[in-house]
Amino acid sequence: MVRRVLALPSARIAVAVLAVIAVLAALGPLLAPQDPLATSDNTLAAASGAHWLGTDYLGRDVLSRLLDGSRVSVLGSLEVALTALLVGVVPGILSVYLGRAFEWITLRLADTLVALPFLLFAVAVVALLGNGITQAMLVTGVLVSPLFYRVSRAATLAVARSQYVEAAIVSGASLGWVVRRHVWAKVLPPIAVALAQTVGVGFVIVSSLTFLGIGVQPPDPTWGGLLASDLGYLSHRPWAPLTPALLIVVTVWACNLLADAVRDVSGEAGRALLNNRRARANRLDKADPAPAGGA
Amino acid sequence: MSTLSEKLQTPVEDTARRARPPAPVLSVRDVRISDRAAGREIVHGVSFDLTPGRTVGIVGESGSGKTLTCRAALGILPAHFEVTGGSIELDGRDITGFSPAEWTSLRGSTISAVFQDPASYLNPSIRVGAQVAEVIRVKQKAGRRAARRRAVELLRAVHLRDPELVCGQYPYELSGGMLQRVLIAAAIAAGPRVLIADEATTALDVTVQAEILDLLADLRERTGLALVVVSHDLAVVAQLCDEVLVLRQGEVVEQGPTQEVLHHPRHEYTRLLIAEHEQYGLDRFLAPEEDA
Amino acid sequence: MSIDPHRAPAAPVLSVEGLDVHYGPRRRRRRALHDVSLSIAPGETVGVIGETGSGKSTLARTILGLVRASAGSIVVDGEEVGAYGPRRWRALRRRGVVQYVFQDPLRSLDPDLTIEDSLAEPLLVQGVPRAEAAGRVRAFLPRVRLGEELLDRLPGELSGGQRQRVAVARALVTEPRLVILDEPVSALDSANRVQVLEILKELRADGVALVFISHDLGSVAGVADRIAVLYQGELVEVGAAADVIRAPRHPYTRLLVRSAPTLHSAPADRAEREALRTLLHS
Numbered sequence: 001m002v003r004r005v006l007a008l009p010s011a012r013i014a015v016a017v018l019a020v021i022a023v024l025a026a027l028g029p030l031l032a033p034q035d036p037l038a039t040s041d042n043t044l045a046a047a048s049g050a051h052w053l054g055t056d057y058l059g060r061d062v063l064s065r066l067l068d069g070s071r072v073s074v075l076g077s078l079e080v081a082l083t084a085l086l087v088g089v090v091p092g093i094l095s096v097y098l099g100r101a102f103e104w105i106t107l108r109l110a111d112t113l114v115a116l117p118f119l120l121f122a123v124a125v126v127a128l129l130g131n132g133i134t135q136a137m138l139v140t141g142v143l144v145s146p147l148f149y150r151v152s153r154a155a156t157l158a159v160a161r162s163q164y165v166e167a168a169i170v171s172g173a174s175l176g177w178v179v180r181r182h183v184w185a186k187v188l189p190p191i192a193v194a195l196a197q198t199v200g201v202g203f204v205i206v207s208s209l210t211f212l213g214i215g216v217q218p219p220d221p222t223w224g225g226l227l228a229s230d231l232g233y234l235s236h237r238p239w240a241p242l243t244p245a246l247l248i249v250v251t252v253w254a255c256n257l258l259a260d261a262v263r264d265v266s267g268e269a270g271r272a273l274l275n276n277r278r279a280r281a282n283r284l285d286k287a288d289p290a291p292a293g294g295a
Numbered sequence: 296m297s298t299l300s301e302k303l304q305t306p307v308e309d310t311a312r313r314a315r316p317p318a319p320v321l322s323v324r325d326v327r328i329s330d331r332a333a334g335r336e337i338v339h340g341v342s343f344d345l346t347p348g349r350t351v352g353i354v355g356e357s358g359s360g361k362t363l364t365c366r367a368a369l370g371i372l373p374a375h376f377e378v379t380g381g382s383i384e385l386d387g388r389d390i391t392g393f394s395p396a397e398w399t400s401l402r403g404s405t406i407s408a409v410f411q412d413p414a415s416y417l418n419p420s421i422r423v424g425a426q427v428a429e430v431i432r433v434k435q436k437a438g439r440r441a442a443r444r445r446a447v448e449l450l451r452a453v454h455l456r457d458p459e460l461v462c463g464q465y466p467y468e469l470s471g472g473m474l475q476r477v478l479i480a481a482a483i484a485a486g487p488r489v490l491i492a493d494e495a496t497t498a499l500d501v502t503v504q505a506e507i508l509d510l511l512a513d514l515r516e517r518t519g520l521a522l523v524v525v526s527h528d529l530a531v532v533a534q535l536c537d538e539v540l541v542l543r544q545g546e547v548v549e550q551g552p553t554q555e556v557l558h559h560p561r562h563e564y565t566r567l568l569i570a571e572h573e574q575y576g577l578d579r580f581l582a583p584e585e586d587a
Numbered sequence: 588m589s590i591d592p593h594r595a596p597a598a599p600v601l602s603v604e605g606l607d608v609h610y611g612p613r614r615r616r617r618r619a620l621h622d623v624s625l626s627i628a629p630g631e632t633v634g635v636i637g638e639t640g641s642g643k644s645t646l647a648r649t650i651l652g653l654v655r656a657s658a659g660s661i662v663v664d665g666e667e668v669g670a671y672g673p674r675r676w677r678a679l680r681r682r683g684v685v686q687y688v689f690q691d692p693l694r695s696l697d698p699d700l701t702i703e704d705s706l707a708e709p710l711l712v713q714g715v716p717r718a719e720a721a722g723r724v725r726a727f728l729p730r731v732r733l734g735e736e737l738l739d740r741l742p743g744e745l746s747g748g749q750r751q752r753v754a755v756a757r758a759l760v761t762e763p764r765l766v767i768l769d770e771p772v773s774a775l776d777s778a779n780r781v782q783v784l785e786i787l788k789e790l791r792a793d794g795v796a797l798v799f800i801s802h803d804l805g806s807v808a809g810v811a812d813r814i815a816v817l818y819q820g821e822l823v824e825v826g827a828a829a830d831v832i833r834a835p836r837h838p839y840t841r842l843l844v845r846s847a848p849t850l851h852s853a854p855a856d857r858a859e860r861e862a863l864r865t866l867l868h869s
Contacts, residue, residue: 163695164705167757170651171709172681181708185699356776357747433718456868471639500638500802505846509857527776530805530848557850569850571777575784575809577847580832 004265011261017020017254021247024067025074032064036221053243057233060210062226066244069221071249072210076137077202083141084198088148089191093183096150096156097175110146118143119208126214133206136214140205141211144198155187200255207248223248317346320386320488320521321368321406328363328372328545338363338545341379341383343538347488348515350522351554352532354568355542361525364542365491368523369408370398384476386488403434407487407514411494417466423474424450424462434485449480454510472503477508483514490514491523496531508535529568530576533557541565592741598665600765600796601650601685602626606659608642608649619645620820623659629764632787632797634828636843637817643800646817647767650798651687652676664764673817681713683761690770691739692750696742702753703738709761723760731786732758748779759795766790767798774804790819805847808832838866 005011023029040059047054053062059068095103117138125139126132159165165182173181210224223244230240322345328338332398343351355361366372368383370390375425383390393401410416417426420560428442437445438560450458453476466474475495482490492511496504512535514520526532532539532553539556541549541564548562560566572578608620611817620642627633647655650661652668652715661668664684671679679685686709689695696705705722710720728735729796731752751771758766768787772780787797787810798806807828812833816824816839823837835841842863845856 002830162697163691164697166653167687167689167695168708168712170653170680170685170687171683171712171761172677173708173712174677174681177712182697183699356778500846501804502638502842502846502864504848508848509860512857528848529777530850530852533850534848534852555742567781568777571781572805572850575781576805577808577832577844577849578851579808580829581844581849581851 005261008261008264009148010257014030014074014254014257014261017250018258021070021074021251021254024070026071028067028070032061032067033060034064036060036064036068037219044233046237054237054240056226056229056240062243063242064227065221066223069223069226070247072133072220073203073206073223075200076133076206079134079137080141080144080202080205081198083138083196084145084148085195086190087142088145088150089152089187092149092152093156093179095153096160096181101270106149110149113143114146116143118205122205122209123212123214131214133201136209137202137206138201140209144201147194147198148191150185151190155190156183159183159186189262193259196262198254200252200259203248203252204257313337318387319344319346319384322522323364323368323381324386326360326364326367326378326383328360328367328376329379330376332375336379336545336570337376338367341540341542341547342381343540343550345489345521345523347521348519349538350515350536352521352526352539353525353542354527354529354532354539356527358544359542361542362493365408365523365525368489369402369406369491371480373406384470395432398516403482405487406489406491407482407485408491408493409475409478409482409495411497413471413478413495414466416478417474419466422463422465423477424464427462427477427484430481430484442481445484446480447483450477452483452514453477454513455478455480455507470503471499471507475499475503475507475554479507479510479514483518483520486518487520489521489523491525493525494527495524497526497528504531513537529565530572541568599626599662601798602660602662603646603650604660604662604673606646606649606658606661608645608654609657610645618820620649620656623817623820623822625815625822625825627765627796627798629796630791630813631813632791632799634799634801634804634811634814635806635817636807636814638802640819641817642820643817645801647769647798647800649685649827650767651685652680667719683709683713683763685767686758686763688754688758688763688766688768688771691774692747692754693742695754696750696757701739701741702745705742705753706738706757706760709757713761726758727756730759730789732782733740736762741775746779748775748782749774751779751783752786755783759790763795765796765798767800768819769800770801770802770806771800773803780806803847804832804843805849816843838863842867 006015017264029036041057042051042055043057043059045055045059051061051063051101053066056062056065091102091106095106116175120141121143122136126136158184162182165178168178168182207223207224207227210222211228213225213228226244227241227248230237230244233240323341323540325340325342326338327336327340329336334412341364345351353361353364363372363376366376367378368385368390370393372378378391385401417423424443424446427446428439431437431442431445432439435442445456447462450461455461455473455476457546461473461477462470469477479490490511496507499507508531511522511524515522522535524532524535529539529541536553539549539551539553540547541556541562543564549556549560549565556565559570598615603623603625606620606623607618609616610619611617622643625633635643635646642740645654649656650663652671656669659669663679666679668676668679700708703721706724706727707717707720710723711717715723724738725735733749733756734751735751736755737745742753745753751774755768755771771787772783775783787799790812791797797810799811801807804814811828814828815822816831816837818837818839824831824835824840831840832844834842842860845860845863
């Protein structure tokens with residue numbers, strides 16, 4: 001699976017981008033050339049040798065703040081995705097097997113969660129539990145979990161009604177055996193797609209929340225927070241919001257690219273894709289028998 | 296050398312229609328088809344002539360190229376497949392180089408087809424009468440009401456009990472055999488001269504299969520429709536066809552009048568097909584009596 | 588206790604008595620099977636013939652415990668299984684006495700498991716150690732004319748005939764006494780059909796009882812000792828294969844015989860079919 005995904009150039013690009021982002025998250029605070037919280041008199045300075053990306057309205061080094069803020073942003077989005085994964089997938093698979101009552105209750109719960117606007121809900125929960133990125137992300141994770149619930153349930157349903165599962169049952173297989181042996185491998189690819197997509201969504205959410213000042217105490221830097229403060233001084237430094245915005249966009253884009261790649265190589269679509277490429281390669285061979293001369 | 300189907304053309308049988316000098320309505324000459332994706336030839340030269348009111352049968356296992364041959368004649372080869380040799384003439388015109396517009400005007404009105412799995416060829420959310428009427432409206436530029444009336448007539452012509460009722464039903468309300476009849480009705484709506492039945496009865500119950508085969512025989516007799524019957528089952532083809540082609544791995548291993556092929560098979564594979572029926576099929580119990 | 592010399596001492600592997608099966612919720616219950624009685628001796632092959640909706644698959648699924656009967660008794664290998672719960676069914680199934688071969692081998696094999704994993708599954712479920720299961724799978728392959736080189740492949744990489752033989756092999760590795768086959772040759776072309784039918788004939792010689800379900804009299808004619816005809820949920824005719832085919836009594840059986848494609852069909856059959864259809868529909 002991993003090898004097939006990485007055979008696609010788009011997936012390689014996505015993984016490379018995400019790897020860079022992951023390094024930033026892990027080492028960002030250490031890489032920061034200056035103290036991200038240290039103010040100075042040199043406010044709203046343009047890019048220079050001392051401040052590669054200039055300074056903000058309190059004279060803090062923007063590059064250091066970006067690097068320092070990457071950890072919160074990345075961890076936040078991962079937290080959203082993993083919470084959603086755990087809360088969604090387990091009941092999603094079990095809803096097919098644990099009988100009508102469990103199925104009905106989880107389905108209604110999923111419907112309810114879908115109906116709640118998560119940004120508003122996160123604001124409300126933060127007000128209740130105190131301002132912290134962890135609380136905010138946990139709540140958001142639960143609120144986007146219906147995606148995983150539905151994806152894993154749909155995949156499981158397709159497998160559960162298949163003849164090979166019935167064949168296993170006729171041979172005397174137990175429920176645990178069927179899930180381990182047959183269900184798991186079928187449910188994994190769609191979940192991987194959903195996960196990659198949710199990490200992207202998580203980024204947008206973390207950035208939106210921090211943009212609004214929810215989940216972080218004011219001096220701590222985040223990408224969304226930087227974007228917000230830069231937007232306030234647009235007349236002084238018109239290009240400043242570009243860097244945090246670009247980081248957010250590129251990361252989300254890489255996540256979506258990876259999700260698309262996983263989807264493309266799994267199942268029927270994957271086979272069609274491979275066939276198409278082989279056909280194109282063959283036709284090129286025929287049309288252009290001499291290998292010399294490139295396009 | 297005249298073709299086998301021309302030799303078969305005996306004017307004894309019935310009407311003057313058959314006595315006329317036969318002009319083939321579909322003529323396939325040494326057709327070769329290649330798969331561009333795999334870069335190899337799949338069908339290595341198939342030839343037959345089909346005159347009105349007659350039936351050619353193509354027998355072969357899956358992957359033998361029988362479906363590709365039919366699809367080539369219909370101009371609907373799947374992606375990456377191309378006719379790389381020979382020619383196909385439809386009603387006297389060579390089909391190579393037909394534009395999509397020319398194909399559209401020919402399909403339905405000159406050549407038409409029914410396939411396995413009828414349900415997948417109908418829109419599940421539209422009543423079947425409307426779907427048959429749509430063909431008539433598009434192909435014969437008929438008005439809404441006239442098309443509707445003609446659709447009922449067609450459904451009656453394919454021996455559906457209570458055609459008015461069937462007209463107003465959705466595909467899921469009909470059985471596989473009924474759906475296949477609806478598709479046959481749609482296929483003959485614009486009065487084609489050739490009808491290709493590609494495994495059209497394979498997924499059906501035996502009794503329903505016999506009904507559909509009887510219907511095709513009946514249409515052929517009443518309208519002079521020329522049929523191409525494709526099946527993996529030699530018996531299905533033998534029941535209906537004047538001439539039989541046995542395809543194996545893209546190669547025609549046997550070709551000739553049905554009785555000739557059944558009684559004096561030359562190729563080992565044809566003998567296997569016959570032996571299967573004589574050892575394992577009903578022929579094991581029935582053949583000796585009927586042969587006598 | 589004395590043994591009657593004229594009767595085979597073997598008790599039937601399967602005996603179904605007065606079986607009724609209903610479908611659907613209480614208000615709109617529909618009858619799938621009514622008063623079906625059938626018994627099968629070891630080494631006997633019974634062809635169950637019926638068209639779509641005749642209840643033939645329901646009969647198979649009821650015998651396998653996948654569908655619950657509303658009346659009647661089912662005795663499998665001496666055990667009355669009618670009232671069995673999931674646990675006792677699992678215990679019975681793990682003995683590997685009864686196996687099932689599905690109609691569509693492509694869908695009945697897990698596309699992500701290698702052939703070896705699929706074949707070993709029934710043994711592993713029984714608790715056979717992995718190494719022993721692998722050995723038994725390998726030892727079994729020649730009987731279904733499959734080579735060991737197929738073991739590492741996936742079902743999608745096999746031909747239709749190979750897949751069906753894999754599906755048959757999976758049902759047979761546990762050395763069952765009764766195998767129920769649902770249209771095992773319908774999707775196959777001639778060469779593979781003959782091959783599978785020959786495998787089934789050998790099984791019968793080994794004393795395995797077979798229930799061969801099909802919509803086509805022709806496909807069971809070559810292997811069945813007896814033929815049972817299901818029509819609208821009821822058994823309308825049961826008898827020796829030759830008798831049922833040569834001298835069918837019920838009009839539906841007559842229609843089946845006249846409808847089955849044969850190499851030497853007579854044009855007169857068409858009129859007879861038409862007459863029988865009218866008779867059955869009235």
